[in-house]
Amino acid sequence: MKLLGAENSPEVQQLLIEQFSATATTIGGPPEIAVDRHVELAKILRDEHQYRIFGFVVAVHYPTRVKEATEAGEVIRVSYGLRSVGKGTRLASWQLCVPVGQSVPTLVYLFAGADWQEREQYDLVGVRFDGHPDLRRLMLSEDWQGHPLRKDYAIDTKVHPWR
Amino acid sequence: MEMTSSVARGRRRANPYLDLESYDPEADLMVLNLGPQHPSTHGVFRLKLYLDGEIIVKVVPFVGYLHRGVEKLCEKLTMVQLVPIFDKNDYVSPMMNEQSLVMAFEALLGVEVPRRARYLRTVLAELQRIASHLLWLGAFAMDLGGALGGGATLFMYCFRERELILDVFEELTGCRFHYNTHIIGGNRHDVPAGWAAKVHSALNVIEPRLSEYESFLIVNDIYIERTRGVGIVDGALAMELGITGPVLRAGGVDHDLRRDAPYHCYDEIDVRVATAEAGDCEARASVRIAEMRESIRLVRALIDGIPEGPLGARKPIKTPLAEKATEGHSYAAVESPRGELGVYVVGGGDNRGASPYRLKIRSPSLHVLGCLPYILPGHSVSDAVAVLGSVDPIMGEVDR
Amino acid sequence: MNPWLRGLLYALLITNVFLTITAWSIWFERKFSGRMQSRLGPTFYGPWGLLQPVVDGIKLIQKESLIPASADKLLFVVAPPLTVVLALGTAAVIPFSSDIIAADLDIGVLYLLALGSLTIIPVWMSGWSSNNKYAMLGAMRAVAQGVSYEIPLVLASLVPVVLAGSMSLSDIVRFQIKNGWFAFWPPGPGFFAFLFFLPASLAEANRIPFDIPEAESELIAGVSTEYTGMGFGLLYLAEYLHTLVISAVASVLFFGGWDGPFAPGLHWMVLKTLGLFAGIFWVRWSLVRFRSDQLMSICWRYLVPGGLILVMSAGLWVHFTRGGG
Numbered sequence A: 001m002k003l004l005g006a007e008n009s010p011e012v013q014q015l016l017i018e019q020f021s022a023t024a025t026t027i028g029g030p031p032e033i034a035v036d037r038h039v040e041l042a043k044i045l046r047d048e049h050q051y052r053i054f055g056f057v058v059a060v061h062y063p064t065r066v067k068e069a070t071e072a073g074e075v076i077r078v079s080y081g082l083r084s085v086g087k088g089t090r091l092a093s094w095q096l097c098v099p100v101g102q103s104v105p106t107l108v109y110l111f112a113g114a115d116w117q118e119r120e121q122y123d124l125v126g127v128r129f130d131g132h133p134d135l136r137r138l139m140l141s142e143d144w145q146g147h148p149l150r151k152d153y154a155i156d157t158k159v160h161p162w163r
Numbered sequence B: 001m002e003m004t005s006s007v008a009r010g011r012r013r014a015n016p017y018l019d020l021e022s023y024d025p026e027a028d029l030m031v032l033n034l035g036p037q038h039p040s041t042h043g044v045f046r047l048k049l050y051l052d053g054e055i056i057v058k059v060v061p062f063v064g065y066l067h068r069g070v071e072k073l074c075e076k077l078t079m080v081q082l083v084p085i086f087d088k089n090d091y092v093s094p095m096m097n098e099q100s101l102v103m104a105f106e107a108l109l110g111v112e113v114p115r116r117a118r119y120l121r122t123v124l125a126e127l128q129r130i131a132s133h134l135l136w137l138g139a140f141a142m143d144l145g146g147a148l149g150g151g152a153t154l155f156m157y158c159f160r161e162r163e164l165i166l167d168v169f170e171e172l173t174g175c176r177f178h179y180n181t182h183i184i185g186g187n188r189h190d191v192p193a194g195w196a197a198k199v200h201s202a203l204n205v206i207e208p209r210l211s212e213y214e215s216f217l218i219v220n221d222i223y224i225e226r227t228r229g230v231g232i233v234d235g236a237l238a239m240e241l242g243i244t245g246p247v248l249r250a251g252g253v254d255h256d257l258r259r260d261a262p263y264h265c266y267d268e269i270d271v272r273v274a275t276a277e278a279g280d281c282e283a284r285a286s287v288r289i290a291e292m293r294e295s296i297r298l299v300r301a302l303i304d305g306i307p308e309g310p311l312g313a314r315k316p317i318k319t320p321l322a323e324k325a326t327e328g329h330s331y332a333a334v335e336s337p338r339g340e341l342g343v344y345v346v347g348g349g350d351n352r353g354a355s356p357y358r359l360k361i362r363s364p365s366l367h368v369l370g371c372l373p374y375i376l377p378g379h380s381v382s383d384a385v386a387v388l389g390s391v392d393p394i395m396g397e398v399d400r
Numbered sequence C: 001m002n003p004w005l006r007g008l009l010y011a012l013l014i015t016n017v018f019l020t021i022t023a024w025s026i027w028f029e030r031k032f033s034g035r036m037q038s039r040l041g042p043t044f045y046g047p048w049g050l051l052q053p054v055v056d057g058i059k060l061i062q063k064e065s066l067i068p069a070s071a072d073k074l075l076f077v078v079a080p081p082l083t084v085v086l087a088l089g090t091a092a093v094i095p096f097s098s099d100i101i102a103a104d105l106d107i108g109v110l111y112l113l114a115l116g117s118l119t120i121i122p123v124w125m126s127g128w129s130s131n132n133k134y135a136m137l138g139a140m141r142a143v144a145q146g147v148s149y150e151i152p153l154v155l156a157s158l159v160p161v162v163l164a165g166s167m168s169l170s171d172i173v174r175f176q177i178k179n180g181w182f183a184f185w186p187p188g189p190g191f192f193a194f195l196f197f198l199p200a201s202l203a204e205a206n207r208i209p210f211d212i213p214e215a216e217s218e219l220i221a222g223v224s225t226e227y228t229g230m231g232f233g234l235l236y237l238a239e240y241l242h243t244l245v246i247s248a249v250a251s252v253l254f255f256g257g258w259d260g261p262f263a264p265g266l267h268w269m270v271l272k273t274l275g276l277f278a279g280i281f282w283v284r285w286s287l288v289r290f291r292s293d294q295l296m297s298i299c300w301r302y303l304v305p306g307g308l309i310l311v312m313s314a315g316l317w318v319h320f321t322r323g324g325g
Helices: A010-020 A035-048 A114-125 B070-076 B079-086 B094-109 B115-145 B150-173 B195-218 B221-227 B235-241 B246-250 B281-305 B364-369 B381-391 B395-399 C003-036 C052-061 C073-093 C108-118 C120-129 C133-164 C169-179 C189-204 C229-254 C266-284 C292-322
Strands: A053-062 A075-083 A091-099 B030-034 B046-052 B055-062 B329-336 B339-346 B358-362
Touching: A010 A035, A010 A091, A035 A075, A035 A091, A053 A114, A053 B235, A053 B339, A053 B358, A075 B339, A091 B329, A114 B364, B030 B381, B030 C133, B046 B381, B055 B381, B070 B079, B070 B358, B079 B094, B094 B115, B094 B329, B094 B339, B115 B150, B115 B195, B115 B221, B115 B281, B115 B381, B150 B195, B150 C003, B195 B281, B221 B281, B221 B381, B235 B246, B246 B281, B246 B339, B281 B381, B339 B364, B364 B395, C003 C052, C003 C073, C003 C229, C003 C266, C052 C229, C073 C108, C073 C120, C073 C229, C108 C120, C108 C133, C108 C169, C120 C133, C133 C169, C133 C189, C133 C229, C133 C292, C169 C229, C189 C229, C189 C292, C229 C266
Parallel strands: none
Antiparallel strands: A053 A075, A075 A091, B030 B046, B046 B055, B329 B339, B339 B358
């Protein structure tokens, strides 16, 4: 369970495995943990391990037809990354797997930067974030239908008035 | 003459979700849209300001006017084809975009980059940093002083200097601006004869002129009045928002990917990182100018010692389907002039793995723009423009 | 000569000369600023681009003059010509040489200051009648700035009046011819009065560093946002005209008008006016602008008390050197 190029440090890896029962995924990427525990993980990383710089949120859509899909069917995998400050900076990353339609608890109350990042992933992939104060589209216009970065959204979908 | 202003300095962290009814039932709030078409918003970007007189009460930024669906495009094009597309994200410092992209692909594919290429990438990154900061300086002066005034003068001078660096890049890659010079495993264009001498002559012109610009703008009392104490982003807010780069360093946090997580050849040289304490516009400007000087010093130290060897782990690739990655996630980040520019790649997409399954660009400017609702309330409209100029957002990478 | 005929001839003469100089001052500014910025400026129309103002004028005249539907039509249309008229009106009392003066008023300085303060009104009219938030912000800033900087302007202009003992501009020049230019003698009040006069009049004319009402990087084009065609042309022209008039008034009040080390006459007046004019452009292309509250604080905290002290010191000088008056 690795994020190539930005692996977790051994302490974080140990924390993930021991305290959060992180597992490797069949498709690679950072360790996967349970969805409802990730806010707790972020808090521990921020306060005790000095991962104070908000890194990224990436949501990836896996429809059932893709060979990497799990038995759960159509899922969205959300990867988070936090960066530590100063010398020897490392990235701490983890992955969540939610069935489409289920939502992920938001990190906004720990990291203000999660606000726009989560809005963007909602806008483009369609994963909802529980507890987000203002979850609306960021990049696309308010009345856009569909979530473009899903695999069932064709790249040349007609959208009036742009096509 | 110490001139102080009577405008209330905003609290360092305003409430971005302020409920306007509860703000003041008597106040007659005016809504002013700064943008999307506006001479000073650094690209198409809408800032909805709620004004009480001239003081900003609430800020709601709207981005996405330049959204071109680059991430979706990445799933269609193959890894080999993506490099020129990426030039157009942070269109002011294209070398950084290319470097972060190819580094992410190299991590995904497990490709080792030869030393000559890594060394050349370091030199190109530092030259690009100088060029990007010169553009920032000109645009910042224009924001402060207007396109018809002292700002325009400094703008012209900075662009004249920037042309020297772009000439150097043209000598190397054939393109003044969007280079397509990085490939997976190395660089495409090799250093021509006499290139190092050209770089030296360009830097010898730029360095004394930087001192001239400092005496023109930075020590000017009017400039100091406009930028001191304006738009304070303290280190804690910056870290929470994910802001990196000069804005974070101006808030007092000593964090620079070049020194702390060295990539390319940064572990062979000593990068002196500039920080400031105040976190206001003046601090950000001084950090960027110090970075320019530091980059000049680094390039001078590096340019004569480019090692011999192959320029790429593989020969330049002619077919789009040549590189395939069927699984794995990777992330690579560079220190761009705006902060940590990262690319997160999920392998195993179309074309039997030649395209990424998902590619996310972690752009520093998007995080930086997130600070506006927190720091602008309490300032006036002129300050909003000065702050926007000093945080240097590039809408190409905000919206992708 | 019939005073009506004389007045008409002078009006035509001054209007034409000033407007011509103003039109070519646009060429001069573009060339001057271009050379300062290591670029060429206009070169295409005519030798050295000298026909550029003609071409610009033709372009502006043939453009469609749009009046926004929700604008106050009368004020919108009247404001630009009114600005030009007021700026030209101040030129009526300026003595260009000992015989060339359109109206040798006894209260010349008072007339100048009165018209100068009236120029705020068309600026405000254009901003308010546009019914546009940016123009409105610009107009409010212009009124605040103009009204505040009236006071240092009046105080600075009072110093030559007190020193010369008369409000008539030609009397002030004659006094300077006998006793030395006010900018240099008496050492002190005159020089500082000039130093106060210049920023105050730049603020009246909305020039950088005081051009917050038309700050392009913040307010698109400030009060002239909604203007197109010749309306915009007139507002633009009025700004240069106002600057030219300020240079002329400053050279009369502080630099001796038509006086010179040899052969006094019109040419010295022209030289001084154009020299100050170029200096104002130089300042424009070198400095960034103030924020409105900083502008106000400079005016009320530094220029107004300083101006009062200056006027008092001028009065004391007159009292002690001429024994009352």
